[in-house]
Amino acid sequence: MRLPIKITQIVKNVSRSFTTKKLHPVSHVIFDMDGVLIDTEKIHEQSVAEVASKFGKTYNLDLRYRVLGAPELDGAKMVVNELNLPISIEEFLNMVHAIENKVLPNVPILPGVDRLVRHLNKNKVPFAIATSSTKKSFDLKTSQHKSLFSLFNHIVTGGSDPEVKNGKPAPDIFLICASRFPDQPHPNKCLVFEDSPNGVRGAKEAGMQAVMVPDKLLSKDLCTEATVVLASIEDFVPEAFGLPSFT
DSSP: OOOSSOGGGSOSOTTTEEOOSOOOOOSEEEEOOBTTTBOOHHHHHHHHHHHHHTTTOOOOHHHHHHHTTSOHHHHHHHHHHHTTOSSOHHHHHHHHHHHHTTTGGGOOBOTTHHHHHHHHHHTTOOEEEEESSOHHHHHHHTTTOHHHHTTSSOEEETTTOTTOOSOTTSSHHHHHHHHTSTTOOOGGGEEEEESSHHHHHHHHHTTOEEEEOOOTTSOGGGSTTOSEEESOGGGOOGGGGTOOOOO
């Protein structure tokens, strides 16, 4: 099957998007949540930085990008151990949650997300979420956007799902998410949207293509495994992957 447009046509603004890879048509879409669908990454980063600062430590960019996309518990262990914080993992998480819980219920949907999700739904393209968040965290973050999130076929919350044995960058969560679609598509028929190098690596290990929407400060060297890199979901062109075009 040939794609309906050339690779050079997948971007509206080459300064905001790039790819050097061959694209293949897909039938299903899997989204990460934090930093892809909702603007939570900055809140989490600021909360962790605030806790670290209480102990005279700095949550630096290098550590932040290694934590990005990892399951919550794994990320917490990394921060506490590498910054030598004089508290337990549980105490650290309690402090972070106390800060986050004040603002997470009001977190906004990111640009282009509402349009793309409703477009996929209208055109009967199956789509789901594979997030490292726990179910409790997912419910809190999406509490003001229930109508939009109700459109997803299913949600896999890796932080609390017993079937997800290994977090990103392992491929487990993506393979499990694909298997829960009613028609259980082959992994190469799934397109993943991610914002983190860990997530992109996991998608690649699962045999899936990955559209990366990274933090603006993330080095391009950490984006090389993605199939396509976008500045925003607003720049996504569905027909580049054989999906119905926007009308």
